[in-house]
Amino acid sequence: MATLGxxxxxxxxxxxxxxxxxxxxxxxxxxxxxxxxxxxxQGSDGELTRVENAGHQYVEGTLTLKQASSSNxxxxxxxxxxxxxxxxxxxxSGTSIHSIPECTLSSLGDGGYAAEESDREYNFxxxxxxxxxxxN
Numbered sequence: 001m002a003t004l005g006x007x008x009x010x011x012x013x014x015x016x017x018x019x020x021x022x023x024x025x026x027x028x029x030x031x032x033x034x035x036x037x038x039x040x041x042q043g044s045d046g047e048l049t050r051v052e053n054a055g056h057q058y059v060e061g062t063l064t065l066k067q068a069s070s071s072n073x074x075x076x077x078x079x080x081x082x083x084x085x086x087x088x089x090x091x092x093s094g095t096s097i098h099s100i101p102e103c104t105l106s107s108l109g110d111g112g113y114a115a116e117e118s119d120r121e122y123n124f125x126x127x128x129x130x131x132x133x134x135x136n
Contacts, residue, residue: 039053
């Protein structure tokens with residue numbers, strides 16, 4: 001018999017660590033996988049061949065921080081210096097974890113100032129060797 005229950009997602013329990021520093025006051029972190037893990041081809045006789053894409057772990061993403069986030073200084077310093085370092089995203093329950101051992105900050109998003117606080121975007125890429133979106 002299934003147990004009924006309510007699951008809770010708590011953004012405050014998600015930790016982002018970039019090059020050993022905990023990222024504070026983040027808005028979001030997203031990534032895409034431009035290469036599928038498998039592709040298939042079918043021969044003239046109908047036989048199907050599954051091919052594993054060697055680049056399936058490659059991801060491109062965006063880390064968005066609030067304009068007033070204290071982490072902007074550290075993340076911008078990593079970008080400016082060209083440092084390649086680890087990126088880790090994990091939830092408080094320990095069931096979801098994502099790891100890019102050699103993450104490169106590739107560009108800064110558009111910037112500007114206004115009467116209200118805005119966001120700062122940092123684009124990144126790397127090989128996500130551990131990708132377990134299991135909860136939270």
